[in-house]
Amino acid sequence: MKRLIYDYLVVRFGEIALKGKNKKSFVIKLENDIRHKLSRFSRLEIRRHFDDIEIRLNGDDQDQVLSVLRRIFGIQNISPAIKVENTVDAMCEGALRIVNEENGIRTFKIEARRKNKQFSVHSDELNRRLGASVLKNCPEVRVDVHHPDLTLRVEVGYRETRIYGHEYDGAGGLPVGSSGKVLLLLSGGIDSPVAGYLLARRGATIEAIHFQSPPYTSDRAKQKVVDLSRRLQSFGGTVRLHLVPFTKTQLAIRDAVPEDYRITIMRRMMFRIAEKQAAATGSLALATGESLGQVASQTLESMNTINSVTNLPVLRPLVTMDKLEIARLAKSIDTYDISIRPYEDCCTIFLPRAPRTRPDPIHAGRFERALPVDKLVEDAAHHIETLTFDGSQEDIFSNLL
Numbered sequence: 001m002k003r004l005i006y007d008y009l010v011v012r013f014g015e016i017a018l019k020g021k022n023k024k025s026f027v028i029k030l031e032n033d034i035r036h037k038l039s040r041f042s043r044l045e046i047r048r049h050f051d052d053i054e055i056r057l058n059g060d061d062q063d064q065v066l067s068v069l070r071r072i073f074g075i076q077n078i079s080p081a082i083k084v085e086n087t088v089d090a091m092c093e094g095a096l097r098i099v100n101e102e103n104g105i106r107t108f109k110i111e112a113r114r115k116n117k118q119f120s121v122h123s124d125e126l127n128r129r130l131g132a133s134v135l136k137n138c139p140e141v142r143v144d145v146h147h148p149d150l151t152l153r154v155e156v157g158y159r160e161t162r163i164y165g166h167e168y169d170g171a172g173g174l175p176v177g178s179s180g181k182v183l184l185l186l187s188g189g190i191d192s193p194v195a196g197y198l199l200a201r202r203g204a205t206i207e208a209i210h211f212q213s214p215p216y217t218s219d220r221a222k223q224k225v226v227d228l229s230r231r232l233q234s235f236g237g238t239v240r241l242h243l244v245p246f247t248k249t250q251l252a253i254r255d256a257v258p259e260d261y262r263i264t265i266m267r268r269m270m271f272r273i274a275e276k277q278a279a280a281t282g283s284l285a286l287a288t289g290e291s292l293g294q295v296a297s298q299t300l301e302s303m304n305t306i307n308s309v310t311n312l313p314v315l316r317p318l319v320t321m322d323k324l325e326i327a328r329l330a331k332s333i334d335t336y337d338i339s340i341r342p343y344e345d346c347c348t349i350f351l352p353r354a355p356r357t358r359p360d361p362i363h364a365g366r367f368e369r370a371l372p373v374d375k376l377v378e379d380a381a382h383h384i385e386t387l388t389f390d391g392s393q394e395d396i397f398s399n400l401l
């Protein structure tokens, strides 16, 4: 059986630390996230401090807890730790315990720091004394101050001293929900889920909106966005998915708009409906998976013509990324395999042979005069079906309106 050498995992916050007066509310959000995500571990004790969150393991599995923590946004890094009394002897003993039980350590370095400046032994002196004690008792290890296998960080506090083992990277970013809500236009493709992940990482709560055109699009296409939403939920808090019936709008566009402007007008209709839904859900921005120049509808002219129908900011986290980089990221967050399942995208149904790469907003506006724009938007918005994914076994399915 594996020996348990560490009693605690200490979580450090990264960027939250820069948030000045708001720091406390950020840290409380992070603490709530951590409690929620670790709720299946029954023995843990979680305590929030000014600079970190301390998790006492009480025998729960360190590696499992660590792997959950590493997916929570807002965490910079995590270190397993033990606590000892504030005496040099106890620190020596603690350092020794860790070096002895960490497998395969050949070189080490001590990095002591006094939070408690009243403690009479200074950091340099502590480094020397603890280092000497380890060397004396463990002849097989030596000191390497540049590239040690293990840096033993010793932090002298007011009541006790923590000694940390390895430091593990966290997911970075900001706690989910700390940046407000964004309405993500989620297709079944590779790009938009990645855009959602990057926004969740920056603290946004994701509301997703998907346009479907049954019977031209099937349940398989819907299942893809459901699975993608679940995947996004595993990183973020709750994700709500709004499914918009879009067939009527697309048929109206096909009948009234010249072929080369259909994609442009379709996107403008998506933005109009999304803007309405953003207002209904308290979302302050729209987001897409667009990347500059990737396809005809993603030129700057297209973005202008499409953007001009909404006053909301449209966030495009992937705008500067290459397809290969996006695909790599999609693989690392486990959305890629879902995205490449074959399906019918509502956009591919009426795909023009040659979409206009530099559409003009004035022309677009003129073509739209042949469409009952307001009525189509109103009608689609009224028939939205909303699914909620909150990570519980049974996700809640409900109609919003």
Ligand code: ATP
Pocket (backbone or CB within 6 Å): 184, 185, 186, 187, 188, 189, 190, 191, 192, 193, 209, 210, 211, 212, 287, 288, 289, 290, 294, 295, 297, 298, 345, 346, 347
């Ligand atoms: P993706 O891989 O995200 O589908 P894409 O490279 O296929 O993107 P487009 O088809 O031009 O690019 O779509 C651009 C963006 O428009 C998508 O990233 C997505 O945000 C949005 N979008 C496209 N189709 C839909 C849809 N059916 N429902 C919701 N949003 C959509």
Ligand code: MG
Pocket (backbone or CB within 6 Å): 187, 188, 189, 190, 345
């Ligand atoms: Mg697509």
